[in-house]
Amino acid sequence: MARIYAGGVDGNRSLERGIEILRAFRPGVDTLGNGEIAERTGLPRSTVSRLTRTLVNSGMLDEVRNQRSYRLAASVISIGHAMRTGSPVLNAIGPMMRAESARRRLNVGLATADRTMMVYLESIRYSPRAALRNVVAGQQVPMELTSLGRAYLAGIAETERERLLKQFERRSAAATKALLADVRRSISAIARDGYCAVSWQPAVLAVATPIVLDGLPVYALNMSLQNVERSEALAGEMGAYLNAFAAKCKEVLTGG
Structure with a gap:
């Protein structure tokens, strides 16, 4: 557009x-x-x-x-590399994300907003099949459709959140009232449970939570599994893992 x-x-x-x-x-x-x-x-x-x-x-x-x-x-990619290697957030919790992915045998990602999209800052894909390790740092996903995006929306100020919701409605006919209502349900779920669960791609279940700390942008942390059927039990189990891991990340980032 x-x-x-x-x-x-x-x-x-x-x-x-x-x-x-x-x-x-x-x-x-x-x-x-x-x-x-x-x-x-x-x-x-x-x-x-x-x-x-x-x-x-x-x-x-x-x-x-x-x-x-x-x-x-080629100089464009060097700028992105400088951002990633110089990021104190990625340097602090990147190794933790890799360890958690291996421990839980699931994907772990960290993203933040780029206008009305979410951009992965780190993506640890746990899969023995190379075809499934297809989400990489720098990749963008729609904010309103994904667990990452909805977690980000839950973490920002209400005025900014409402501004973004209006943009989603304007930019695409797909952003129907039903979709926006689903976004609000995800935001409510985060307020209630600490995370939201979204399956925006077939056979993929993702849970996400916001990382909101003073002096830093709002981030979204997620965990996902591929080739699974969504169930409340599985979402709850992944959500519990995520909440515990997010707490550890926040503790490290705040020097606690």
């Missing part, structure tokens, strides 16, 4: 637009031309042409001249 630019005085509009061009590249997309970028971002094509040249010169995009298109340069 194209974005409308307000050009506010609080930021650098050219920088913001350049970042939007980088955001136009999504998983599965190798190259984009100026016209495609303009369509994805809502920016004038002349502006896109000027900024893609700047991004090439700065090493953020590579130009594919024979196709008149661009692809993300």
Whole structure:
């Protein structure tokens, strides 16, 4: 969906637009031309042409001249690597997540919000089958459809939560009243039980809880199992594991 630019005085509009061009590249997309970028971002094509040249010169995009298109340069992944290796949160609880995944024989993930999506910061996949180890750090999932997203919504301020719920309703006809009601039920479940359980993909059960600590963004921690049928008993068992593990993570992050 194209974005409308307000050009506010609080930021650098050219920088913001350049970042939007980088955001136009999504998983599965190798190259984009100026016209495609303009369509994805809502920016004038002349502006896109000027900024893609700047991004090439700065090493953020590579130009594919024979196709008149661009692809993300290697320097982009180095920025993500710097974020992950420098994160005090991942350094503190990443090893704990790996140990918990092996102990419980289930998947463990940590995510935070990227606009109306959730982005995995760490994803430990417990499966002997490589085909099932397909969720990696940097991957995005819909906020309103997933346990991670609903846990995040439960952890943020009510005004911000309501703003996001309105965005879900506007961006997709799939965000029906029934879906939004289900989101609110998940938020209520977290207030009651400490976690919510969601099966947004076939044969996958995931439970998630928010990690809310002073001085840090709101995170969502989840556990999931693949090739299972959802049941209240299984969700309750996983939820108990998750609540106990989340408490340990919070203790480590607060130096308790």
